[in-house]
Amino acid sequence: MPAYAVAHLRQVDFGPDIVAYLQRIDATLDPYGGRFVVHGGPVEVIEGGFSADLIMIEFPDRENARAWYASPEYQAILRLRTDHSTGDVFLVEGVPQGYRGVDILKKLPHATA
Template structure:
């Protein structure tokens, strides 16, 4: 199942270390099948509040997403980013092909409510 590393970059002190990080990050993703699907870009807030840049990196599965984040090659460059930015970062599992919003009810409702009480 596809997994995503999602970051909201709340503040970035752009300088030589961030430039170096950006030059090196792609090589850290390749061995784990990671690829950028969102890297900043224009957005429009529809509900609530949102600030900063959004970054989404897709991985073939959660295991590879976590392996990338914990890898020695990424650990070698992570301080280039974290020392010069403030961000929130998560890894989240995606859903399969054909998933529908209604599918969440199986997890949210007790078994007897989902089938009309039978």
């Protein structure tokens, strides 16, 4: 099942270190099957408020996502981002092909699908 590394960056001090990070990150993703599916860009807010950059990187599964984040290659560039940005980063699993919204009820106690 696909997994995603998601970054919600509220502040980025765009300078030489961020440029170096961006120039090097793609090579760290390749061995783990990672690819950008969202990388900043304008957000059209239709409910609530959102004022940040959103980045999503897809991996074949959670194991590859974890291995990428822990890899020596990514850890070598991580501080280039973390020293110059503020936000949250997390891993989340996707859902299988054909998944429907009602399927979540199967996972909830006392819910009926």
